[in-house]
Amino acid sequence: MYQYDAHDQALVDQRVSEFRDQVSRRLSGALTEDQFKPLRLMNGLYLQLHAYMLRVAIPYGTLSSHQMRVLAHIARRYDRGYGHFTTRQNIQYNWIKLADAPDILADLAAEQMHAIQTSGNCIRNVTSDPWAGVAADEIEDPRIAAEILRQWSTFHPEFSFLPRKFKIAITGAPTDRAAVKVHDIGLRMHRDERGAVGYEVIVGGGLGRTPIIGKTLRPFLPKEHLLSYLEAIMRVYNTHGRRDNMYKARIKILVEALGIDEFRRQVEAEWEPLRDGALRLPPETYAAITERFAPPLYEQRTGSVATLVRDPETDPALARWVQANVAPHKVPGYGIVNISLKGTGQIPGDATASQMELVAKMADLYSLGEIRVTHEQNLVLPHVRLSDLPALWRTLDAGDLATPNVGLISDIIACPGLDYCSLANARSIPLAQALSERFSDMTRAQAIGPLHINISGCINACAHHHVGHIGVLGVDRKGEELYQITLGGRSDEAAALGRIVGPAVPAHQAIEMIAGFVDTYLAIRHPGELFIDTVERLGTAPFKETLHAAA
């Protein structure tokens, strides 16, 4: 994986000194809270309901075992012994003291990490496929471009005070595990007719108050133009994005207002003088970064995940875990192990310091020291020998980290909600916990098959409820916490927004509704048909009947 060189290291170190100075100016009163706020936001520090929250960047979700140990150390030393992995492949700590923040950043910097641009109206941490570099269906490792984008966007002098935050996602595989169609800019790698690799550039996707699926701005952008073209997009957005109303300030609103054709015309006009300038990416620059993502040395091995599951000798409990949590690796004899942070009754995405340390140790023993964070708030050990799976599984199980539910109904994405977030209308976490208990029978969960539930505590949609197969939105009606349910959303290559079914209801009723939808699906599905495909085939009507029957 990417290792900092002296340049990268110097920048994060200088950033720590700068922030230490800013914090001391704030603590001494030289800076007012108003003046300090944009500065702390540039370093991932938010003021939440009870304390400061610090968001640490995990670029494109890739971590070393050493870095994971630092995250555990921060949880233990400066927080309450745990951290929360987010839907943007980052980690958040909810109980931080302002005076500690510079020391935390220094501890992070010592292990090549930072909190730069994890908040504020700038280009945020670029997200990608958590299986980047190992997925069997990949064209090219998308982290190469993601790292190039990380460097380009870091302290970008022109784009650090945008109308609103800006999120870029990139996928290198035809199966989109990075939700590129619901980002401000989504990049989908593919090949042109001559076999050259480039990107479909998708713009103006996003969730929140105004959920929109992104539109294609350019069907094929050659690699060398990646930065100049994105700079042109940002320039149009920085100039014309709305600044009078923060709810209308995202690029999706501008694209809707101008229309994609006019938006494209403006981008192309800005691009013309840029395209062959200093931002052009020569193949050597690309190669220099590619080298730093060189695949590890794999052993010559054989076997596949599928044969292991079918082998009658395999322990059934192990087979069930492998079936749900281990994905095919591009190299024979290896598997991609997904670690669920969604144990029954657990807070989605939370991990204790001891769990982080256990994962770090497992990564050292079985995954060449590498770990990934997924936007579903789980962890991944990307390079595991199939022969190591039994031992790994036993150890994870002892640490409560072997729930065999990745991608299944209890693998719920939930935002912090009213338990932590000052913007929330309703709690998300207790509902997620209750649902995971309701669906704790893993044999039944596997029979139900892939099904994503996403729960957001308000319309800011941090848990992407619009694109959950079943989406749940917390609303506040005269002080009562209610939940509005949608069906049929998805964030993959066929991205679509869910449709509302029924009125908003209290939590216990929401659970019954969801259970009813699942029963309906099991009754009407074609053999082998996924939940989302049944909703697509039949619409929401049969599910609405469930509601009537229950009423």
Added chain:
Amino acid sequence: MPLLENGHHVADRWTALPDAEPVPDDGPVLVSLDRLKAEADTLWTRSAPIGVRLPNDVPVSALVAAVGGALDRLSLIVLSFPAFKDGRAYTQARQLRDTHGYQGSLRATGDVLRDQLYFMARCGIDAVEIDSTDPEGDWQASVTTFGAVYQPASDDRTPISVQRLAALGRKGVAA
């Protein structure tokens, strides 16, 4: 308010002219874009330098049109930062410098804080009006915060990617 030019605290030699006031015969004057358009004929006949205030919601192309494509008839363009978080003028600065090759002075006014100076300098802004007891110290501290830069901008700093390639090239030759 203290004025810094290239990091030095200087006296402002420009007369900022409200639209209603007559144009003096000599001395550098700073006028609004509207006035520049309306009184182009008389303004350009003066021998002293002309500067213009460019609001941050006016496209740079409108200014370019107003000077008939010859931006270098202007010696000063004053950009506006009405609030710390309103960053439109950073793009205006880069368009003026990079797209249109403007060589005169670019001055930032408004809600200018020391923590923005780094970004401004990189966008080609060479002068700022800043409310500070130590403006020169602020400039020095801010523009030297980072020893290297990742991306090309409107200053002459060599991006890290180019430095890396050069280092590789040197190694290649040695090997």
